[in-house]
Amino acid sequence: MTTSIDPALVARLSGEFTSVAGDFTTLGGRLNSLGRDLEALHRQMRGAAPGTAGTSAPAAPGAVAPKTAEPAAPPIAAPTTEPAAAQIPSPATTPDAAGTPGARGGDPAGIPAGGPAPAGHAPWGVPAAAAGQQHWPVPPPPPHSRYAGAYPIYRDRPPTPPPVPPGRGPAGPAAPRIPWWQREGVISRLLAVAGVAVTLIGVVMLLVLAAQAGIFGPVPRVVAGAAFSAALVGAGVRVYRRTGGRVGGVALAATGFAGAYLDVVATTTIYDWLHPVPGFAVALGVAAAGVGLAMQWRSQTLAVLVVAGAAVLAPFVSTELSVLAFLIVLQLACVPVQYAYDWPYLHLVRTVPAVLAVQIAVVAAAIGTDDPGRNLLVLTAAVAVAVVGVGGTVVVVRHRAGDIVATLTCALAATPLLAAPALFDRPAATAISSGYALVLLSLAATALLPKVREIARLPGHTATVAAVAGSFALLETLWGVTTEATLSLGLFLVAACYLGIAGRTRNRVAVAAGAGYAALGGLALLAVAGPDTLSTAGIAVDELSAGTAASAIAGLGVIAVALWGCGRFTAPRPPGGSTDSRATLVWVGGSVAALYLVTATTVSLGVTSGIADGFVVGHSIATIVWMAGALAALLYGLRRLSGGTATAAKVALGSGLSVTAAALAKLFLFDLATLDGLVRVTAFLVVGVLLLIAGTRYARAFAESGARRTDSGSSAGPH
Known part of the structure; x- marks a missing residue:
């Protein structure tokens, strides 16, 4: 089977395509001409802007001059002269910032584009000067609009003033404040609270004062109180459901529940009609019903009035210890x-x-x-x-x-x-x-x-x-x-535990607790081993004991833990940086406390040892230990100084020199007058040897430091 194609149909289709192509070519030429005309119109509009009226930009070469046309809108009511179409851009052909025709738009007042303007108003998009001085405010374009920078009316427009706050005029003063007693709901709430208080006081009078005066019997009083409370709760629920009845409903319900609670308290404590355990259960049920209704109404006021009314007035119903249980029931409910x-x-x-x-x-x-x-x-x-x-x-x-x-x-x-x-x-x-x-x-x-x-x-x-x-x-x-002698020991042990936890976890609460316990331990130790006790042999023999020595040793442990924890709390500083004030304070305070604790330890041990001159021996050992500690601090600081850790070196050297001065002062001011014989000689010899070691090591460290600086300077010089 073969298919034949009609040559006439092919020829006709070819002719139609050729005609369409010609139409597109003609349309392209017209669009090109329209673009040139719009460009010339844009230049003329810029020349007609305020401040440049009467001037116009020269037309571009080859541009076609626009023809004069009739105005797009009929004359307005005021006698004005309408500009020609060549001076007023049509909304349909207004170019945007890129020079292309824009979209057709309408006036904000509902006037269609190109339609007639209302009396006294200029056409949409026309400056007031071009519309017979009719000052029609030009609305600003949206911030994202592509026309925002294309027209002089937008480019020259002053900035939009900020919005006026609510309650103020354009330039008027602030609105007058409403007095508190005229605000909505204030007086009604005050009256409601006052009504709750007065009514509950009346319930208390019914339950207590009437009983004291012999008015009515116990049964009428209790039944009247219960019935009155139930009626108030029912009225509160009914009022709450009405329009504007929230305040009144809450007040009535709160009064009813609080009155019922007080009635249960009186039944249990005054009349002994209920055993305390069932009475507490009934009271819990009443309180739970009150706060349950408050949760249903989502009213904190109702719950507060119920609890406050019952809690404040319950002690006036009864002063027995069972009232404590009724208050705890309110807390639990x-x-x-x-x-x-x-x-x-x-x-x-x-x-x-x-x-x-x-x-x-x-x-x-x-x-x-x-x-x-x-x-x-x-x-x-x-x-x-x-x-x-x-x-x-x-x-x-x-x-x-x-x-x-x-x-x-x-x-x-x-x-x-x-x-x-x-x-x-x-x-x-x-x-x-x-x-x-x-x-x-x-x-x-x-x-x-x-x-x-x-x-x-x-x-x-x-x-x-x-x-x-x-x-x-x-x-x-x-x-x-603990006893008076061992109280400081317990306090120091607890302080060491707190400070250890603080150093391990960096917890500031533990730091505060440890510092507090350490301070209390120090005060307890001073009460037993004060300066007078340590400096007088007779008092020391009577007051000091092995417990005092143990407490002083525990205090030294607290200082060690505090110094360790201080290193973890102190932020690391670069070599040569300034010393942390907290670290310096801890080291200085720790050094002073350690001197006293060492003295208390050695003197207590000397007194309790049973030797003849235990007090004197203890003081001599304390002086030697002071100087040994100072030497250790100096050696540590010199090692840190040679290693480049300036912060630790300064703190250690300062502490070591301070302790050295304190040891020398004790040696000449106290030991020289108190010690005698071989003990005094031993103290002076040992302290002197330690001073010689410290001075020698100090001089060698600084000599080595100077030699290193000289070597580094010579190596940095020219070869």
Whole structure:
């Protein structure tokens, strides 16, 4: 099968393609001419701009002069002379910055492009001077528009003024401030709070004063209080659902729940109708219902009014110790609220009343008669406050790490149990404080161990509070297990542990705790081995003991650990850099403290050794040890100086020279007058030999340093 092609069809298609090609060629020529005309129009528009009116740029060679045409819009109402079409660009043919025709646009007022302008207004895109001085404001183009730099009306336009702030006129003064009593909701809230307070006071009068005056019987009083509270809660729920009834509904409901709580307190403590345990359970249910409604309404005000009203007025209903339990019930009932919502005022209101009440009970029990049963109840209340406060904080901060108020409530709740051991004798108080210190310091230690920290997830502020409270509890434990002679020993050992942890982990809280314990240990040592004791033989024999020597040795260990940790905390400095002031302070202070501790150690050992001249021998050994330490510091500094470590060398040399001066002063001012016989001779001979060694090594070190500088200078000279 063959297919034939019609030659006539092929010829006709070829002719049509040839005609289309010719049309495109003609269109190209017209577009070229249109471009030249638009270029000439653009130059004429620039010549007609303000400041250059009446001048025009010469036309480009070969450009075709535009023809005069009728205006694109009919005359406006004001008698003006419309410019020719050659002077007014048509929106359809306005060139952009690249010289190409732009897109057709419309006026911001809704006037179409090329359409008539309203009376008194110039056509869109026409300067006011070209429109008969009709000052129609030209809107600025968008910042991303390609026309922003093409037209003189945009290029010469002044900058747009900044937006006017709300409440101010273009140049007017600030709007007058509304007085607080005229602001919306202020008076209504004040009236609501006042109504809650007055109503709850009336409930207390019904429950207490009516009973004292014999008005009504116990049953009518309790039933009336319960019915009145229930009616207030029901009215509050009903009012809350109405428009604008939030404030009134919250006030009524809060009054009802607080009144019901006070009614339960009176039923349990005044009339003894409920055993304390069921009474506490009913009170917990009432408080839970109140804060539950507050959570449903998302109203912190409702929860605060319920807790504050019940907590403040409960002591007026009864002054028995059972009131402490009712306050702790309020503290416990709000823990779920603290976990769900960050309501800081509620957390403070639920914690402060319980803490203050327990602290007052501790003070009252301490200054009152010794009642073991009452003391045990107060201790139980302190333990309960600490458990609810610390445990609730741990639960909350694991869920919301940035809750600082939760940590503050933990700090407040931890204080009653720190004061409660004062109610018991020494063994029991030591057991209470040691157990409390173990719990708190264990919580604080979770922040130091990486793996445990990931599991515990306690933030730093909570760990800091636990560490501080645990340190106080540990101090109480040391006070209970030590005597006057060994108290400084225990304090120094704890200080060394804290400073060691600080040097290992670079924890500033541990540094502060270690420094505090070291300072207390130094004060305790001075109370036993003061300057008068160390300088007088008779007092030294009576006061100093082996425990004093052990405490002084422990103090030397604290200084060593502090100097080691200071090196880890001090930022490294370049060779030849300035000495760190903190390092210098620690070294100087450590040197002075070490001199005293060495003297206390040697004199205590000499006195307790039983030899005849133990006091004198101890002082001579102290002088020799002073000079030996100074020699060691000087040798260390000279070695560091030759090695290029200027910072450490300066600190060590300064400390060594200071100790040398102190040793010489002691040798001539004290030992020469106190020591006698062979002991004095030995002290002078040993100190003199050590001074000779120090001077010889000092001179050799500087001679070697000068020789090295000379060699380096000669090697750097010309060959």
